[in-house]
Amino acid sequence: MSFFYNTVEITERFLTWRERRKYKIKLKAKNKWKKRNTLVKKILGIIREIVEVVLIVLVINQYILQAYTIPSTSMVDTLLVRDRLIVDKFTLGPELLPTVGKLPALREIKRGEIIVFENPSYVSPGVLFEIVYRFLYMITLGQLDINRNPDGSPKAVLLVKRAVGVPGDILHFVNGDLYFFIPWEGVDIAEKELLKDNPFFRGNPSRRIFDKDYYELLHKSIRYVFLNRAGIYSSVEDRLAVVKLQNIMENLYEKKLPHEDSYTSSLLGYYMNIALYPSEKQYLSYYMDVTGGIYVPPNKILPLGDNRDNSHDGRFFGPVDNKNILGVVIFRFWPPARVGSVE
Template sequence: MKEFSSRLVEKTEALLTWRARRKARKKQREAAIRARRNTLLKKLGGLLRELVETVLIVLVIQQYLIQAYVIPSGSMEQTLMIGDRVMVDKLTFGPEILPTVGKLPGLSSPKRGDIVVFENPSYISPGVAFEILHRFIYMMTLSLVDINRDEQGNPRAQLLVKRAVGTAGDRVRLERGEVFYWFPGEGGWIAERALLGKGVRFSYRPQRLVSPDMYPLLEKAARAVVWFSEGFTPDLEGRAAYQRIADSKELVDYYAFELYQMGERARLHPEEHDYARIWWQGAMGWYIPPGRLLPLGDNRDNSRDGRYFGTVSLRKVLGRPIFRFWPPARIGGVR
């Protein structure tokens, strides 16, 4: 009987000990899982904080110091090509406080000959909230993702890059596609090409695609177009010039073509002052008032620039491209 009781006690103690050990092991496993979970959460929290801090640093740098930008068109060829990716210095001319909201003072103002990035005067913003989201994604992807697109899926031309050809006090005009200056205190017009290569600000080389021989044809064709629209029969010379231009695959200087038309309309309708005003502005050029500049593309015959939308406020100038980082074959400074 004693032996049975002893065995019963031993079995009971073993069972209780096993249950206690099992509970202890279970508690240890649960504690280890909690510890690993807490460690993982701490690591994830740390990574999230580091990610947020990195994002904020990148955003601050790109909003106020330097930002990546992709060249959208060929208006600056051969200086900047379509698809070139450049770093834009935003500090020198003063960055925006927030996208499309205010502007901080800059270290200096754009000088004649500087390449500038500015807000497109023709751009219609969808709203501040969208602009902030668009700029956030654009900056965080180093210009690889652009959600600001039109109905056809093409990026909207929100920002433009051109050269500051005219600055405050200058008078600038174009004659047959060539730029002429009348500087403050000077006694007449000076051709841009006479100044190229004479100093850093005139070290660029504009590209011309329209032949000088095209302009007499454009003038005659413009006269023919106006006469036809007014119900007159254009002369043979005008009709031949128009047909030659229409059959030709050469690029046309449409700004000069429109200006020639305004001149002919002003001659036919002296009572219509708008025709004379537009023609006179083209003939006498633009006066650049304080606080503004005149931007033109280096690819003069294939650029939608200040000839069409006029001068640009310095408050709309966001920066200047200083370094090209893509493609690899074109890595280098921008002038």
């Protein structure tokens, strides 16, 4: 009996080996495809997760919070170069798309808040470039900046300053010191006095590089330069002032301190140009603006850097429209030693 069963089994194996072989090949191919399909699914799943994360980051950055890196010394000592900040965009009304439209703000900007806004002096290459540039900047949390000058330095597309002048203010400067004109009293009040109770100005955040002696030398030096240029004899005192000023600037270079007193230099330069070339209307116009004070119209803010002697700010380009203000700085997350709220 056993011999019979063995014979039948051997015969079946012999007759079906080809079919069994085909089945094994088919099963092996099926398992191989299944494995490959599983790998493809895993890769697609990872890609989908990455896309979802990128979209979430973009939505958060565009409408709620955005990372920003400090590029210059204009806000020293409050903010240092390469400080990394979190900016609240939702409160002041985020843009619908980069550079396109703006949602309504939840509240008005408070005097003393540190704001991020579009640089009025910046010339955009075009809307498409701006969208790509902002997209890359946002998803890399401010680490990738493709919008650069020919020398490789990043363009100043966005600026960070303190909202000092609010609608209705009239401000003017004397040797870099800020004064507010109070129309109903007919007097000027110094910044320190007017803002001493403002919580954002706790500790007097505005920083000065130069003292009164420096401004005296600067006045005399610029007078010497412009009189010399016009072929007019200048005093020995003015010529000595130039030498002293050069020594001060050399010391600043050696100590690697911020030294570009761009605001005061340009202002006094305009004064000298008015005296020497009174027919040039642009000099007279600027002079009238400065001596009459800077008026802040409705729906605008005058931003100033805390590092007053070394800041390109509203003193150059005037008040900034609320629609160009992107957000308020609320937190510093880098470097670790300086993590915390920003005032």
